Amino acid sequence: MSRMVTIGAAQVGPIARNDSRQAVVARLVALMEQAAKRGCDLVVFPELTLTTFFPRWFMTDQDEIDQFFEREMPSPATRPLFDAARRLGLGFYLGYAELEQADGKTHRYNTTVLVDKSGAIVGKYRKIHLPGHAEHEPWRAFQHLEKRYFEVGNLGFRVWRAFGGHVGMCICNDRRWPETYRVMGLQDVELVLIGYNTPYHNPPAPSHDRLANFHNHLVMQSGAYQNATWVVGVAKAGREEGCDLIGESCIIAPTGEIVTQARTLDDELIVARCDLDEAKSYKATTFNFGLHRQPQAYRMIVDRMGAEPPRG
Ligand code: CDT
Numbered sequence: 001m002s003r004m005v006t007i008g009a010a011q012v013g014p015i016a017r018n019d020s021r022q023a024v025v026a027r028l029v030a031l032m033e034q035a036a037k038r039g040c041d042l043v044v045f046p047e048l049t050l051t052t053f054f055p056r057w058f059m060t061d062q063d064e065i066d067q068f069f070e071r072e073m074p075s076p077a078t079r080p081l082f083d084a085a086r087r088l089g090l091g092f093y094l095g096y097a098e099l100e101q102a103d104g105k106t107h108r109y110n111t112t113v114l115v116d117k118s119g120a121i122v123g124k125y126r127k128i129h130l131p132g133h134a135e136h137e138p139w140r141a142f143q144h145l146e147k148r149y150f151e152v153g154n155l156g157f158r159v160w161r162a163f164g165g166h167v168g169m170c171i172c173n174d175r176r177w178p179e180t181y182r183v184m185g186l187q188d189v190e191l192v193l194i195g196y197n198t199p200y201h202n203p204p205a206p207s208h209d210r211l212a213n214f215h216n217h218l219v220m221q222s223g224a225y226q227n228a229t230w231v232v233g234v235a236k237a238g239r240e241e242g243c244d245l246i247g248e249s250c251i252i253a254p255t256g257e258i259v260t261q262a263r264t265l266d267d268e269l270i271v272a273r274c275d276l277d278e279a280k281s282y283k284a285t286t287f288n289f290g291l292h293r294q295p296q297a298y299r300m301i302v303d304r305m306g307a308e309p310p311r312g
Contacts, residue, residue: 003027003276005191008035008043009232011249013266015052016218022075025052028083028094031269036088041117042163044131046236047095047127047172047195048110050078053098053236055145056199056243065149073113086216088120091163093234095171095195097150098126110138110150112169112195113262116162123160126153129177140203140242142243146173157185162271165276168229172196175233176219178226179301185227186289190276192223192231198246212246217258225256228282230274256281 013022028045028183048054073096074082091114092200098111099169110127130152157180159168168184168191175194183192184192200212209293210217216233226230230253236246248261251272260270283289 002278003164004273005040005042005117005165005276006040006271006273007230007232007251008038008040008232009190009249009251009260009262009270010035010045011234011262011266011270012046012049012236012266014238014245015236017052017054017241019052021050025078025080027267031267032063032081032084032088032090032092034269035271036090038269040090040271041307042091042093043269044093044193044234045095045232046197046233046250047112047197048097049094049195049236050096052241053243053245055149056142056241058138058143058145066099069097069108071099073098075217079123082119085115085117089117091116091171092257093193093195108150110146110154110171111153112171112193113170114160114162114167114193120186120230123167123169124155126151126155127171127174128153128157129173129180131173133256134231137203141201142199142203144199144203150170157183158186159189162192165190167191169193170199172284175223175311181223181227181231182185182227185229185265185287188283189227189229190279191274192227192229194220194231194233195235195236197236200246213248216246216248217250220250221252221256221258224252224254225282226287228252228254228279228287230276230279235262237262254282277282 051068083125098109100107114123130146134147168189174180201243220233234249247265251259259272262268
């Protein structure tokens with residue numbers, strides 16, 4: 001048996017601070033058109049795809065900050081993506097900064113939506129693992145203020161029936177945490193979609209810089225294999241406003257192997273025909289969760305947040 005989904009990982013090159021939404025959306029539609037020509041069912045864009053990665057700057061003027069956020073999805077500026085989905089019969093995953101008014105309060109999230117081939121939103125995820133810091137740290141070469149500009153996502157790690165399979169979403173730093181994949185694995189996930197913006201340079205730990213690409217693949221390949229799922233990781237890449245972001249967007253099989261990988265640091269579409277049934281032999285044997293997991297031994301994972309050394 002096979003259940004084929006043709007997936008495009010649409011890596012996006014740098015976006016300047018003053019690039020308009022319209023200019024960015026036009027680039028994304030061009031990638032969608034390429035994806036349709038190559039037979040894709042689904043195209044995956046990066047995290048915060050519509051603007052430059054603004055958490056690199058400390059800002060105090062809320063109006064200035066809110067210019068990077070979307071108040072509605074779709075909006076007049078982003079509707080061409082939804083129109084293209086319908087016209088081309090092509091779904092997409094899109095990351096953006098979301099501003100929501102709820103219970104008389106304003107909330108801001110680092111969000112993705114999953115849109116089906118009819119242009120309807122079928123799933124929404126709000127980033128849970130927010131890296132970086134909340135206060136200005138001028139000693140850094142650049143800031144990473146996700147903890148300042150976003151709230152922790154409140155929608156959990158859900159999995160949706162879509163594209164003929166079970167599809168989950170997460171965002172960037174989430175991919176480094178095994179819990180992310182396992183919570184989706186426990187919902188029989190078959191395809192995990194991940195957008196990212198990852199600088200090569202990590203100011204608090206510059207000795208890690210040379211390993212940025214290795215760690216990117218390491219975590220996603222492990223997540224794929226250990227949960228018997230396809231994983232699609234998509235970068236916003238290249239030198240963006242003086243900050244170098246890694247590329248190496250890739251599509252990973254449930255074997256843990258990279259099937260295809262981007263070779264540039266610019267707008268680049270890579271495509272793979274993914275058989276969702278390829279996970280079956282892993283789900284039935286080595287990673288048959290129902291047969292082999294021992295959740296009574298995992299209590300500490302939910303009871304304890306930070307590591308504590310053994311007593312005594
Ligand atoms: N966007 C995002 O989550 N980036 C982080 C940068 C590392 S911060 C130490 C990431 O995990 O790739």
